[in-house]
Amino acid sequence: MVEATEKLTKKSEDPSRWYLDLIRMAKLADYGPVRGTFAIRPYGFAIWERIQCDLDGRFKATGHQNAYFPLLIPESYLKKEAEHVEGFDPELAWVTIGGREELEEPLAIRPTSESIICDFYRNWVQSYRDLPILINQWCNVLRWEKVTRPFLRTAEFLWQEGHTVHATAEEAREEALKMLNIYRDCFYEAMALPVLTGIKSPSERFAGAVETYTCEGLMGDGRALQAATSHDLGQNFARAFDITFLDERQERVYPYQTSWGLSTRTIGGLILVHGDDRGLKIPPKLAPVEAVIVPIWRGKNKAEVRKEAEALYSELKGSGFRVEVDLDEEHSPGWKFNEHELRGVPVRVELGPKDIEKGQVVLVRRDTGEKEFVGRRGMPESLRALLAEIQENMLHQATEFRNANTRRAETYQKFKEIIEEKRGFVIIPWDGTEETEARIKEETKATIRFLPFEREEGKDPVSGRMGRTAVFARAY
């Protein structure tokens, strides 16, 4: 018998190909005509909408409001913060012609919006009574990337960028940390991604920030992925863009700012962490479809099974589930099982003649593949409980993996071995110098992912000098 449909490449055989196959086969995204551009297809976008919904709720709950700023940024604006331009210059795309006429000033397509937003903030911030300003925008940005991969690194991508202004340095720092924790909570609670948080080393810091905080995830292949960052901008941008306000003592002072972002890259992280040889595995809270009902019928009882399946669908939908019923008559149940597993639907509900007879349904969970028979009557409760269990189990599995792949190295030799053979996060004290950091990167391809918040001193195995522990990994 010939294989009826294309098989997904095994994750273990060729992870890179697996990743690309999966995105195509699960209809998450499709390549665009310009390098690094992609269409996010409805199913992929639905996942993004779930992330948006969760995060947006958390932003609003902490007093932030959404707004929208221009896509085009005049060159002169971008140039105001020296480090900032320098950091982004190599990846800017420029608009130089409008209506067939050369523009007086080139316009950059935003790679991030600090500069244009600061220009508005200069006018919006006049008094301490205007502060804090807590604004977020959901938008697309463009960075002229040389090497691109769907979701993980695309030229154009979707994200949210928060931009806040505060009266004091402490407030700004607190805000940056607060948002980092919001990201962390969203990763743990909604995405089942057990990210670690910490501080970026100066070389990995956002261009123009005084401190960058990060959420770092560990992918299935042992490489790290920067999943979200939150920046304490200090007064750097305020000074560059001349944002000032009169404080309570009637003195004109510069405010302190933050910015923080999470992008569609996160979807790539979800795929890499949870996916397996059968395909995607979406945590229930993020799944566009929490459960799919697959009716199993034979010629003679098709009508009856169909009717039961539709009734169950209505009932579950009525109970608030994101549910789908697969009434397609062209494919066999087996084909449907594979298809929905590929798409990562957390629970499959099988309903056939035998089940109807016994007043039951079959629940099959995507995370473990386990089957259970539950009474038709108590369906909504059973499903709710199972989804919660899957959500928990997925986080648990990912956490176990992360823990098992987070190691301490006593010597530089040991460090190299772990990075080479096992990968994962490797913890060693770092003397704080750029030279040591660069040497490690040069020799092992590992970079400092972050410095843990809990400060810990030790002897740097590379230089022999004392320093603070840092978490290293090869990164995406």
Next chain:
RNA sequence: CGGGACGUAGCGCAGCCUGGUAGCGCGCCUCGUUCGGGACGAGGAGGUCGGAGGUUCAAAUCCUCUCGUCCCGACCA
């Protein structure tokens, strides 16, 4: 941006070396039979061979350039 590989139907590929009317599998459409882990039969649609030049009576095939994709390195959410 360096080093390598590859662009032929929606997807995976053959054909290219040795130029001569573009093929296979899956998918897609129609009809019928099927349906508890990727069903089967019979019909059918679909390609300016990534693009531009060149060589030739003739180019998917040979040459040059260009764009794109993938893998490995340097830069980045």
